[in-house]
Amino acid sequence: MNLIDIRNLSIELKTASKPIFAVDRVNLTMKEGEVRGLVGESGSGKSLLAQAIVGVLDEKWRVDADRFHWRGNDLMRLSPAERKAIITKDVAMIFQEPMACLDPTTSIGEQLEEAVDAEQLTGFFWQKRQQRKQAAINLLHKVGIKQHEVCVKSFPHQLTDALCQRVMIAMALARRPMLLIADEPTAAMESTNQGQIFRLLASLNQLKNMSILLISHDLENVTHWTNTITVMYSGQFVEAGTTEQIFNQPYHPYTRALVDSSPRANRMIPNKSRLMTLPGSIPILQHLPIGCRLGPRCPRAQQKCVHAPKIKNFHSHQVSCHFPLKDSYS
């Protein structure tokens, strides 16, 4: 059974003149125990999509979807309260810049204890306090922090970035979620620390069968850790498939450009040669092109591209383009 099944999700920004589609008919499906990468550059709406799943978007955004199922339950039909009950139980989210997200005035131990679910505690009220403390320490052990005495007493500013991110993950694990949404968990981190965090997430996925939605702006960063990848551009769905399909045989010109533009991915290119890029820059929300939003930058664009393309499916490799690069590999 699919853990989450989203079909044609649109997120609309209500403005004075006309509504803007910040996310325009995006599909996302995740199976249990899957690690899916959600890749897109800034302004691609990937964080909005994550926030829409968790349901923390405020009044000015309107979310609309043909299908929005969480383990078979249609979330669009539930009342906000029911929806919140399901989501808070099963979905957890961690953010970039962990130091900014933790409360600077409270110690790590107190923040963790706050996150522990009261339902997990048993016995009389005088026992619960001790249990809560123990639960917080267990959480720290789960994310690989061994010196819990020091960590519990310290404040966020006393810990390093990677440790703070581990604490964030520990908090997210407090209610034993089925899906962990990691919104750029390693942005602005050292590469050695990035590896630690990714390894921790991978081990959680393996040991607890927790699904992870890994959001990143860099395709090459996540390819090692994901089973499947969804690529977005400027609020539109671009391509989805297994990591190998996306990385080795991208069908969409945009994904092709992303893979080619990274100096790491193709080691064969000579030193100081020109890298392949797309011309122009990412369109801003007020001036989105009609049809396929890649249109003005796309090397393969033709007249047809002023209409938004339908999603084509080649052996579970979905691509949204009128002229996919399918024939160029064979």
Place this chain on the structure above:
Amino acid sequence: MSTVLLQVSNLSKTYKDKNYWFNRKCVSALEPISFDIMPHKTLAIVGETGSGKSTIAKLLVGAELPTTGDIRLNGQTLAPGNFKQRCQHIRMIFQDSGTTLNPSLTIEQLLDEPLQLNTKLDEVERNQLIRETLQKVGLLADHMSFYPHMFSGGQKQRISLARAIILKPQVIILDEALAALDPSLRSQMINLLLDLQQQMGLAFILISHNLGIVRHFSDEMMVMCEGAVLEFGKTNDILKKPKHKYTKKLIMSQRFQLLNR
């Protein structure tokens, strides 16, 4: 081979800890280092936070005074405090271009400032130079009357680059200037920097932790840890045969990304 452009010898920096009586305790941010840079070449500095790579950048542009050592540009010693001479030849680009541009000035005013302070050009010449520079970095001359907030992240980084090259410098220091950009804009920026290096004979000092970019972009690299230089040599040699344990660890931590799947 052409002459040495920038010669750094025995440069070091120690901070005194004021909390101790008689200033007894010193923190060494940078052990004495020496290196040379040729025109058209790029030196990459790699290391973790606190390894002293930003200290080098600060010393070179003159934001900090060195404790020992001297910096020679074309054989001339750069006196500490002589900013007139220094900022014409050594310029710096920062990581976050959004916050380093003054939001209340137009692009024309932003680019005009270094010209007014450092050159004797009149207004027409300055205007002409700003137009040329904007075109060089791939923007339009019409962008002159815009404010920084009207640009996207990649374009802001181009404006910082324009501000850096407008005085026709010889050395540009890129302090993590490519880290915050989106991948497609980053490759555009790399292409632009390489083109400018070819045209103007610039020397770059690239401070980065992305080894993929370092490998592609630089000729020589320097691995730093806790203020000391661990390895220094040709980029390809170091990445192929790292000698020091720390360098190996650094490469291993990015190995999974370097491997072709």
